[in-house]
Amino acid sequence: MSPFNNFYQKIATNRLSHWLNTLPAQLTHWHENNLHGDYKHWQKTLEALPSVAANSNVNSNVDLADNVKVGELGDFNSGEFKRLENLMKKFKPWRKGPYHIHGLHIDTEWRSDFKWDRLADHISDLSGRYVLDIGCGSGYHLWRMRGAGAKFVVGVDPTQLFLMQFNAVKHFIQDEQVHLLPLGIEQLPELKAFDTVFSMGVLYHRKSPIDFLYQLKAQLVKGGELVLETLIVDGDENTVLVPGERYAKMRNVWFLPSEKAMCAWLERCGFSNVRVVNTDITALDEQRKTEWIDTESLQDFLDPNDNSKTIEGYPAPKRAIFIANA
Numbered sequence: 001m002s003p004f005n006n007f008y009q010k011i012a013t014n015r016l017s018h019w020l021n022t023l024p025a026q027l028t029h030w031h032e033n034n035l036h037g038d039y040k041h042w043q044k045t046l047e048a049l050p051s052v053a054a055n056s057n058v059n060s061n062v063d064l065a066d067n068v069k070v071g072e073l074g075d076f077n078s079g080e081f082k083r084l085e086n087l088m089k090k091f092k093p094w095r096k097g098p099y100h101i102h103g104l105h106i107d108t109e110w111r112s113d114f115k116w117d118r119l120a121d122h123i124s125d126l127s128g129r130y131v132l133d134i135g136c137g138s139g140y141h142l143w144r145m146r147g148a149g150a151k152f153v154v155g156v157d158p159t160q161l162f163l164m165q166f167n168a169v170k171h172f173i174q175d176e177q178v179h180l181l182p183l184g185i186e187q188l189p190e191l192k193a194f195d196t197v198f199s200m201g202v203l204y205h206r207k208s209p210i211d212f213l214y215q216l217k218a219q220l221v222k223g224g225e226l227v228l229e230t231l232i233v234d235g236d237e238n239t240v241l242v243p244g245e246r247y248a249k250m251r252n253v254w255f256l257p258s259e260k261a262m263c264a265w266l267e268r269c270g271f272s273n274v275r276v277v278n279t280d281i282t283a284l285d286e287q288r289k290t291e292w293i294d295t296e297s298l299q300d301f302l303d304p305n306d307n308s309k310t311i312e313g314y315p316a317p318k319r320a321i322f323i324a325n326a
């Protein structure tokens with residue numbers, strides 16, 4: 001049985017039903033040919049998570065409006081709580097969060113709530129909307145979108161560990177309107193079906209940012225809203241940094257436009273009402289090493305003598321949030 005049957009059943013009766021023309025074949029191919037070497041092991045870890053159904057006294061109150069939180073400390077006895085913690089740590093590195101699961105604070109590398117706080121007041125009300133988040137990581141923002149009233153939320157991200165982290169959280173927050181699929185944007189057909197499309201922290205990983213913008217547009221209904229967040233540099237509308245082999249130790253960074261260049265690209269791709277709603281230099285309290293990652297973090301990516309530069313000498317990470325209509 002496909003792990004995505006639930007999703008197929010859901011979309012069969014909603015406005016995404018045309019996705020069924022291509023999606024099942026794609027995900028079957030993925031499941032048969034592309035599973036990560038640790039996938040079976042991860043699957044067993046998921047199955048070993050404490051069961052909420054078997055503990056009738058467990059409080060399953062969910063708060064997605066102010067954070068991503070389910071239940072309280074004390075819902076599970078101390079043995080089960082320790083098991084929960086040990087099993088969740090098998091999914092390290094936990095990059096995006098934080099999550100609060102029955103009193104377990106998964107203090108992720110990133111305070112993804114800071115990014116949400118920077119954009120929440122600027123986007124159209126998500127109530128009743130179909131929402132897509134492209135490159136959603138473990139899905140932290142998917143839960144916040146649902147908490148902000150979205151009717152149906154889909155995330156896509158090709159990194160399989162992040163799907164596992166999402167499934168681990170969904171094991172406890174059993175909301176059938178929130179889904180994550182292991183796909184890259186290049187695998188999406190032109191759905192033209194979402195009221196809001198988010199894509200945050202992905203554009204600079206794409207070798208062809210203009211194609212990427214057209215792919216984002218192709219997911220939106222006419223007039224729908226794009227919320228795009230990406231790394232930027234200072235400069236005029238002709239300024240774009242294409243770093244050398246690495247930027248902040250990342251190998252896969254391609255285009256860092258200025259605010260004005262990014263706006264010009266969006267307009268050139270046919271978006272209207274293009275605006276920048278926030279810019280922010282990534283601070284050391286937003287991305288930092290915690291016990292939920294074993295790798296390096298922002299502090300190690302910056303010049304130790306001058307935090308305004310990356311270790312390679314480029315401008316330190318500065319991000320902007322753009323909003324536009326299809």
Ligand SMILES: C[S@@+](CC[C@H](N)C(=O)[O-])C[C@H]1O[C@@H](n2cnc3c(N)ncnc32)[C@H](O)[C@@H]1O
Nearest residue numbers: 096134135136137157158159184185200201202
């Ligand atoms: C910097 S993270 C951003 C996560 C999240 N959107 C956020 O803003 O916190 C970039 C994400 O893009 C994902 N990604 C990489 N290639 C992708 C692709 N081709 N299509 C969609 N997502 C991709 C990665 O797996 C990763 O989770």
